[in-house]
């Protein structure tokens with residue numbers, strides 16, 4: 001009796017904690033058909049710990065480089081396909097149908113946006129090269145198979161560039177890119193392959209040794225298999241902290257993308273670049289939205 005009273009008293013506390021957490025992070029689950037579960041977390045706004053990291057990097061880089069801010073939207077996609085299973089609400093919520101994706105591309109081309117890769121952005125941030133006018137990035141997480149079947153033909157049709165962050169240990173799995181599809185994508189010279197760990201691992205709060213291994217091994221596996229240089233990274237679940245950043249830097253990456261919303265990139269956030277989910281926006285609503293100063297929750 002005494003115990004159940006305590007349990008009852010705990011309930012509102014746990015409920016409030018759950019509510020606070022859920023308000024802070026909007027999250028979703030994706031169960032891929034091979035049973036491996038992928039969960040991504042999007043921040044509703046720039047979290048306090050990220051603001052603190054930005055402050056630290058500003059102090060580290062400000063005096064040396066002047067931390068110039070570049071306005072470069074990095075659009076983030078997961079699935080682009082016609083979802084066959086209408087009951088798969090998770091996939092539907094993450095998906096942009098190919099005809100909308102193509103409309104978005106047409107909108108951006110007509111507004112004179114230039115599509116660049118993550119490496120090209122990193123080189124511009126570090127002052128090694130200059131950006132074209134109206135630069136924008138198309139980024140795809142997880143290396144899903146529909147990138148080959150639905151996205152790649154559109155990239156080729158309009159001759160535009162993109163970046164795909166591949167989970168090295170998930171290649172050739174059901175629902176994911178095969179080695180030969182990845183080879184063909186690389187050979188097109190339109191797509192940069194970035195890393196996304198070996199096992200889609202959560203890195204925030206993890207031991208730096210563990211993170212370094214996941215991060216470096218994914219880079220090495222992709223580089224050795226495809227004889228390419230892998231210099232761009234995406235944090236699985238958008239989960240990172242100072243140790244995760246150190247692991248990425250030490251592994252020889254030029255930059256990393258997060259899921260923190262925004263379009264202003266600089267040396268302050270070179271290792272947690274801000275990204276945007278365009279949703280189904282096309283035409284003027286897409287263009288007006290891209291020009292916003294503040295971006296709301298994903």
Ligand SMILES: [Zn+2]
Nearest residue numbers: 141142236237
């Ligand atoms: Zn992912």
